[in-house]
Amino acid sequence: MQQPIAILDSGVGGLTVAKEVMRQLPREKIIYFGDTARTPYGPRPAQEVIRFTQEIVDYLLKFSPKMIVIACNTATAFALETIRSRVSIPVIGVVHPGARAAINRTQSGYIGVIGTEGTVNSGAYEQALKQLSPHVDVVSVACPRFVPLVERGNFRSEETYNTVNESLAGLRSTRIDTLILGCTHYPFLAETISDVMGGQIALISSAEETARDISTILHDKGKLARGDLLPVHQFCCSGDPQMFKMIAQQWLNEQIELTPIVWQVPHIG
């Protein structure tokens, strides 16, 4: 039986990673968990995010995944090392892939990061970027109003434009040439962010880059799927299944089945 890649997020944001895995690694089977009952994670204390992440990982391990992807920047910032120390399969987060891609892309050495309060206050991107290269300058801005917009499916309205425009005003006067979308929800808003920032700023989707890193690590470990049958993915969420299904089908551009199994998770909801 094919071992899936387990992808978890605070809600629908990790679907941006799932979509990229489907595109870049169409042979791979995905088991997805969106903790929509407890989204957003951004404003929560670190210990709570670690506990929630651990609960979801415990649940996903029952599916015998070959890798765990923490497709949430806040959970990556707070819980990646804890989860890594507790499980024996590879665990990757979304911070380092985005950081690597930004360093690959920037010419000026000035890199912007937008994320939740939790991610920005943790300094995770700045640390990852500086660990890779001492030469870069980093400007970080928390955008706490973005995730609730995305979780309501509100991607392209006037309200969205105004929120993005106000949130990014301070970034437009900086010397950045590269902007990391440091939250997996933000690719849903990429067109609006690009409109606001201008086309000359390279947007780095941590989702796209994480899918690439998944490919690199599975190849390094000889664990890439080899089957010719296209896999059937599984999706779980802890909150309202109708809203999750609506957003997921719109974003992935295909029908999905939500498994009822999610409602049996202890401590969730």
Add this chain to the structure above:
Amino acid sequence: MQQPIAILDSGVGGLTVAKEVMRQLPREKIIYFGDTARTPYGPRPAQEVIRFTQEIVDYLLKFSPKMIVIACNTATAFALETIRSRVSIPVIGVVHPGARAAINRTQSGYIGVIGTEGTVNSGAYEQALKQLSPHVDVVSVACPRFVPLVERGNFRSEETYNTVNESLAGLRSTRIDTLILGCTHYPFLAETISDVMGGQIALISSAEETARDISTILHDKGKLARGDLLPVHQFCCSGDPQMFKMIAQQWLNEQIELTPIVWQVPHIG
């Protein structure tokens, strides 16, 4: 003492990988080996390329590297699996990073590959691309005249333009939107290749992408360098040191020291 990353190539081509490692991972120390006495590898039989690669790896292991990078597409195509099975540290080649990046980049699903006869005839890129995604179409063209141009330092002459123009004529009528420079020598010719193919074709440098994968794998293994001192790199070549030094200093834009140790390698030269 800081463990270096060992990078090997048939000649100066792997310097494109070294340069990207210096840019993307400036804390990492490099030990480089260019087998300039025996370049090009492209027309050689597989068994010979495997033997040469093994000899260089045996030599480089004396420097206690933390990773071996086969920065030569021909050697990757023929020798990667052999080397992987023989050493206990991570070994990465340049084929899969380029393949991954191309799949990430293409919109049309039509991908071009240019490389040496050895690389193209091995089918290594087609295999790597199809392993990742059954949906892509691949067009491969061998360009045996490119490596000798680069090894002579001839990057931008009329002879170079004419050679590139003739070699890529067949590719211009295809539907590719992405072209993999499937030889680490080719980034030296990137401007000419771009002039010939037109700016709408995305060029994938396996060098740049390999540096990124080095970063991913070292991070996954907790092996990224943490020192604050910038490292001093070491370069070795088996052939004419003057030509190697001239090309290396021009490409890397810094002075390099060639270590005399290279002349003691058994079986080389």
